[in-house]
Amino acid sequence: MASSVLDHSHAPPAAKTGLWSWLTTVDHKRIGILYGASAFFFFLLGGLEALVIRLQLSRPENTLVSPDFYNQLFTMHGTSMIFLAVMPMSAMFFNYFIPLQIGARDVAFPRLNAFSYWVFLLGGLFINASFLFNAAPNAGWFGYANLTSPQYSPGPNTDFWFLGLQILGVASIAAAVNFFVTIVNMRAPGMTLLRMPMFVWMSFITQILLLLAFPVITVALVYLMFDRHFGTNFFIPGGGGDPVLWQHLFWIFGHPEVYILILPAFGVVSEVLPVFARKPLFGYTAMVFSGAFIAFLGFGVWSHHMFSTGMGPYSDAFFSLTTMLIAIPTGVKIFNWIGTIWGGSIQMRTPMYFALGFIAMFIIGGLSGVMHASPPADLQQTDTYFIVAHFHYVLFGGSIFALTAGAYYWWPKMFGRMLNESLGKVHFWLMFIGFNLTFAPMHILGLNGMPRRTYTYPEGLGFEMWNMVETVGSFVIALSMLVFLYNMIKSRNSAPAPADPWHGATLEWAIPSPPPEFNFAEIPTVASSMPVWDARRAAGGQLPEPAFHDGSGIHMPNPSIKPLIVAVGMFIMMISIMFTHADWPWWAMSLAGLAVMLYGIFSWAFEPAG
Amino acid sequence: MSTVAHAAHPETTTGIDSRKVAIWAFIGSECLFFATLISTYLVYKGKSITGPLPADIFEIPLVTFGTAVLLFSSFFVVLALNGAQQGNRKKLIGWLTLTVICGLFFVGMQVYEFQHFYHKGLGLSTNLFGSSFYLLTGFHGTHVTLGLIWLSTVLVEAIRGRVPPQKAMNLEIAALYWHFVDVVWIVIFPVVYLMR
Amino acid sequence: MSSQSAHAEGHAHPTAGTYVKIAVVLFALTALEVLAYEMAHGPTMPLHTVMEATLIPVLIVLSAAKFALVAMFYMHLKGDGKMLTSLFVFPIIIATVIIVMLMVLMSYWEVVH
Numbered sequence: 037m038a039s040s041v042l043d044h045s046h047a048p049p050a051a052k053t054g055l056w057s058w059l060t061t062v063d064h065k066r067i068g069i070l071y072g073a074s075a076f077f078f079f080l081l082g083g084l085e086a087l088v089i090r091l092q093l094s095r096p097e098n099t100l101v102s103p104d105f106y107n108q109l110f111t112m113h114g115t116s117m118i119f120l121a122v123m124p125m126s127a128m129f130f131n132y133f134i135p136l137q138i139g140a141r142d143v144a145f146p147r148l149n150a151f152s153y154w155v156f157l158l159g160g161l162f163i164n165a166s167f168l169f170n171a172a173p174n175a176g177w178f179g180y181a182n183l184t185s186p187q188y189s190p191g192p193n194t195d196f197w198f199l200g201l202q203i204l205g206v207a208s209i210a211a212a213v214n215f216f217v218t219i220v221n222m223r224a225p226g227m228t229l230l231r232m233p234m235f236v237w238m239s240f241i242t243q244i245l246l247l248l249a250f251p252v253i254t255v256a257l258v259y260l261m262f263d264r265h266f267g268t269n270f271f272i273p274g275g276g277g278d279p280v281l282w283q284h285l286f287w288i289f290g291h292p293e294v295y296i297l298i299l300p301a302f303g304v305v306s307e308v309l310p311v312f313a314r315k316p317l318f319g320y321t322a323m324v325f326s327g328a329f330i331a332f333l334g335f336g337v338w339s340h341h342m343f344s345t346g347m348g349p350y351s352d353a354f355f356s357l358t359t360m361l362i363a364i365p366t367g368v369k370i371f372n373w374i375g376t377i378w379g380g381s382i383q384m385r386t387p388m389y390f391a392l393g394f395i396a397m398f399i400i401g402g403l404s405g406v407m408h409a410s411p412p413a414d415l416q417q418t419d420t421y422f423i424v425a426h427f428h429y430v431l432f433g434g435s436i437f438a439l440t441a442g443a444y445y446w447w448p449k450m451f452g453r454m455l456n457e458s459l460g461k462v463h464f465w466l467m468f469i470g471f472n473l474t475f476a477p478m479h480i481l482g483l484n485g486m487p488r489r490t491y492t493y494p495e496g497l498g499f500e501m502w503n504m505v506e507t508v509g510s511f512v513i514a515l516s517m518l519v520f521l522y523n524m525i526k527s528r529n530s531a532p533a534p535a536d537p538w539h540g541a542t543l544e545w546a547i548p549s550p551p552p553e554f555n556f557a558e559i560p561t562v563a564s565s566m567p568v569w570d571a572r573r574a575a576g577g578q579l580p581e582p583a584f585h586d587g588s589g590i591h592m593p594n595p596s597i598k599p600l601i602v603a604v605g606m607f608i609m610m611i612s613i614m615f616t617h618a619d620w621p622w623w624a625m626s627l628a629g630l631a632v633m634l635y636g637i638f639s640w641a642f643e644p645a646g
Numbered sequence: 647m648s649t650v651a652h653a654a655h656p657e658t659t660t661g662i663d664s665r666k667v668a669i670w671a672f673i674g675s676e677c678l679f680f681a682t683l684i685s686t687y688l689v690y691k692g693k694s695i696t697g698p699l700p701a702d703i704f705e706i707p708l709v710t711f712g713t714a715v716l717l718f719s720s721f722f723v724v725l726a727l728n729g730a731q732q733g734n735r736k737k738l739i740g741w742l743t744l745t746v747i748c749g750l751f752f753v754g755m756q757v758y759e760f761q762h763f764y765h766k767g768l769g770l771s772t773n774l775f776g777s778s779f780y781l782l783t784g785f786h787g788t789h790v791t792l793g794l795i796w797l798s799t800v801l802v803e804a805i806r807g808r809v810p811p812q813k814a815m816n817l818e819i820a821a822l823y824w825h826f827v828d829v830v831w832i833v834i835f836p837v838v839y840l841m842r
Numbered sequence: 843m844s845s846q847s848a849h850a851e852g853h854a855h856p857t858a859g860t861y862v863k864i865a866v867v868l869f870a871l872t873a874l875e876v877l878a879y880e881m882a883h884g885p886t887m888p889l890h891t892v893m894e895a896t897l898i899p900v901l902i903v904l905s906a907a908k909f910a911l912v913a914m915f916y917m918h919l920k921g922d923g924k925m926l927t928s929l930f931v932f933p934i935i936i937a938t939v940i941i942v943m944l945m946v947l948m949s950y951w952e953v954v955h
Contacts, residue, residue: 144664209675217668220925221658247671248936251679259686262781267771270686276695276774284947285682288940335936339947351947638799660925670926674933681937688941689948710876714869717908721865724916728858825917832908835872836901840879 052595060595062146063553067153068131069450071124078120078160083517085113087510090474094507096495103491107174108167108193110489114177115197118297119204120160122431125439126300127156130215130239132450136544137233139224139562141555144217146593147640148210154603155207162611163200166193173197176489178290179260181271181282186264195264195614198257203610205250205257212246215239224543226562230324233542233565234317237324238303241331245292245299248335253289256282265616280345287338295334297431299327301438302369305391308441309373311538312388313380316566319372326365333362343411344418352411359409366402370395385538386460390441393468397433401426404479419489422482428475440467440520448533452550456530459523466516473509477502535582541566548582554592557585598640605632669819673826676789680830683785684837687778694773700842703766705759712755713835716790719748720828723797723821730804730814738809742801742817745824749794756787779838786834789827796820856915864915868908875904 052061061067089109092100101109131149135142143149166172174193175183184194219240223232232240259270260282269275271282310317317323339347339355373395382388404426408414417423440463447455481502486493493499536545545568547556564570572579609629615622656663722745729737760780768776800817803809809817878900881893893900914920919927945951 145668209672213668213671213675216671217664220667221660221662221664223659227659247675248678248933251675252682252940255679255682255686258781262770262777268777269771269774270777275771276690276693278689278948281686281689281948284944285686288682288944335939336943347947641799660923662922662926667926667929670929674929677930677933677937678940681941685941685944688945689950691950706876706879710872713872717868717872718865720912720916721861721868724861725858728861822917825912829909829912829917832905832912836875836905840875840901841898 057595059600060150060597062142062150062593062595062599064131064135064142064146064149065450065551065553067149068128068133070153071131071156072128074157074160075121075124075128078116078164079125080517081164082113082116082121083514085109085116087514089113090507090510092492093503095504096493096500098492104174105170106491107176107489108170108172111173111176111197112164112167115163115173115200116160117431118177118293119201120163122297122435122439123208124156124160126239126242126297127152127211129235129300129304129439129442129446130211130242133446133544134215134218134236134239135222136449136547136551136555137236137542138219138222138227139543139556139560140218140222141559141590142593143214144222145214147596147599148214150596151599151603152207152211152214154600155203155210155606158603158607159200159203159207162203162607163196166196166200171196173200178286179282180286181260181263181279182273182277184260184264184282185272187272189264192614194260198260198264199611199613202254202257202261203607205254206606208246209250212243212250216243216247219243224560224562230321231562231565233303234306234320234323235300235303235542238299238306238327241327242296242299245296245331245334249289249292249296252285256285256289259285261613265613280342283342283345284339287341288335290341291338292331292334294427294430295331297435299331301394301435302327304438304442304445305373305394306376307542308387308391308445309376310566311445311540312383312385312391313377314383314539315376315380316541316569317372318375318378319368320565322368323372326368329365330362333358333365337362340409340414343414356409356411360406363402363406363409370399370402383538385444386455386457386464387441387445387538389461389464390437390444393464394434394437394441397429397437397471401429401431401433404429417482419487420482421478421486421488424488425475425478425482428478432471432475437467445538446544447527448537449544449549449551451527452533452548453527453530454533454537455523455527459519459526463516463519463523466512466519470509470512470514470516473512474506475509477505536568536579539569539572541569543567546571546579546582548584552585552587554585554587554590557583557590594644596640596643598636598643602633602636602640605629605634605636609633663815665815665819666822669822673822676826676830680782680786680833683778683782684833687782687838690774690778694775696773698763698766698768698772699775700779700839703763703768704839704842705762706839708755708759709835709839712752713831715748715755716752716828716831719745719752720825722748723817723824727814727817727821730809730817731811733811735804735807738804738817739801742797742804746794746797746801749790749797749824753787753790753794756783756790760784782834782838786827786830789830793820793824793827797824855921860915864911868911871904871908871911875901878904 058066058070061070088101089106092098092106092109131143134140163173169192171191171193173179173196175189175197179194179197183189184198219232219236229237259268262268263270263272263277269277271277271279273279306317306323337355337359339351340359343352343355377392404422408417408423408426444455444460447453481499484498486497486499493503533549535548537549538545543556543560543562544551546560560567562570568579606629609626612622612625612629615625658664658667660667722741726738726741726745729735729739729741760783763776768779770776770780797820800809800820803816878893878897881887881889882897883894884890887893913930919930
């Protein structure tokens, strides 16, 4: 721990407070915190949905909730966890740490950044508002056609779903453009692409995936909208349409989407392991190229979600091959993580627990994934709990564990306080045990024939015991979340954190905790991918606390309300589709929304960026 | 080799203005957007249950003329950009006005074409051809319209004398978007109209 | 990585004359596309049977040429350096792969397995 040379209680530069300062903020750090808080809220909602699902499944022939409400629960659980929890949690880290790690003062387009957040928030609130009408989406998070057609889903549930996703898609694409340009164009002097921190690299690849994958689902959702509201038959067999086309379009998006969910997590782990093993990341270049290869190949595997749709042996074989192939670069990463900690000086702190837990759980999830890659095996596994086990091991055991590692690792930087270590360890063990209790038995249940998305199951099939175990496990997870929450709240009273509590290697650890609005008093020049370790070595092992700078002479972008205005206008325009069957002209609402949006865009364009 | 005045170089890692990188990133994304629309049009070709079918209603001369007009508009906007970079206000305004007029003509052609098809019995929900055709060309037309609004905004600013060479990048970005819209039509025209 | 491109653009800037020539070529290529179409669909046209069989590859080549000309010259990719070109080409590759794979998977050519 570096000794503090300066008094830490220096006043932050002109602290802006109050609701208006948050509504108009264009500061990437504040936007990151907004994403994080919102993501955590939706994560808890999604968790609640999971708990009710588990309660319903704890006994055979249970009637805790109605079958229709059950459909809403599992649909919203999946949708929330993917789009409203994991993605925005990653976005929190993109926002807060990409500029810091590349030595920049903010992102390339700060107002566009704020716009992305507001659109995301509106989308998340909108899709959850459906619960108020007992009309939450209920056709699965992947909305298979033609269950989603007007004939089989006449209510507004699916409209909430496709509109919510469409809104969220806008946020994702806008943010992706922003971070892509930021990483390409705002790196500190000396930071070549192959000197960027691995988190930045994985995030960079993720932005490219977002840009390329989201347009596909955007079009698919538009087709669904037209089928539901304007009489077309894109996915309706009676009119010549093919429901399988929906599956193709959805999974062309959906498979890159799962890499969007895991690559940032890979990046976080690649940050944490070196710091807590006191050893550089093993095989930096191989990590970069394997990440890029995974992303590229990820566009060629999508129909492994469709092995049961009768594509024929040649198509099946092709996708089986590509899916097995993609396990190779993933394996490279796992070996490199092990290579990183091998022979290192391991510091067992909370971030390290979660990072190590990630490696173990992700390997298990990857193994079941490779099993699905074989079409004949998958014909037994698909649509069973075996699949549910797989994706929870990679998404919870993978993404959530890694993002939690990131939370503990970066908490002191963001909030200037350490999270309590003992509570962190309790959180870890409860979550680890609870997670495995909940999801490991699903492998067994799945292979024994328990289907997915099933409201209940009859007695006598041997499903009872493991379901009960899983339900208990899920409440252990919930308990771990309470510990985490308590830790977060309690940390407000802990001692202020130094700039570099963990002996980090990357630039964010060279500035105060939390950073001033302008991040760096002087933009640094870097000569390697581990600039703070370099500086530490050059200074003989100890770095002083960064000096206070009042920010004079540094010009930051002005706050602006325009992003929120454009977001609200676009939101109004888009949700007008909910009212196509109303007895008042719905298109008037679209036009009103469009007008607000155009007003917002023009005043944004002509407003000085500052 | 003409010497063209350029704005002072932006302090970016690549030396390229961030807005330019941004519009290219967005264009890359739009490639996938139109690829999905085009794929759907192609996979549903020949699978409509009822008519009318392309052979029954396509009017190649009209569309060809519209295609040429759109191509020329790309040419005009390049000349306008040259004018902006050279500080030649007349050239900028003149060529940019022509660009917008061409774009308006193209949209007009599309609107006329849609109405004409509708009267011949091809509605949005008539068959798979109608649905996939109207959505593909309709989305393209929407992009053209948005591009026109953008270019018109720059034109108004130019007329007010607010597009000096230092601000030529504003037009360059709008022009890149416009060229992309043209490039998409370069694909749609043969795939939809000529490869029937 | 920073300004070794002392002037990221502007060195080899095409003249207005070049742009005019490109415009003429684009117009000519379009005319050729329509001509190929007419020849393929008109039984009394010269080279009818040849064009009927090769219309699609011919159109692909002609439209690809137009695409490249607009991208390289009007969008100035030729003078702008490799990064922007890769930024455009990579999505086009992914897009093409997806279009072709979808056509195969949705039996565009009625492939029997």
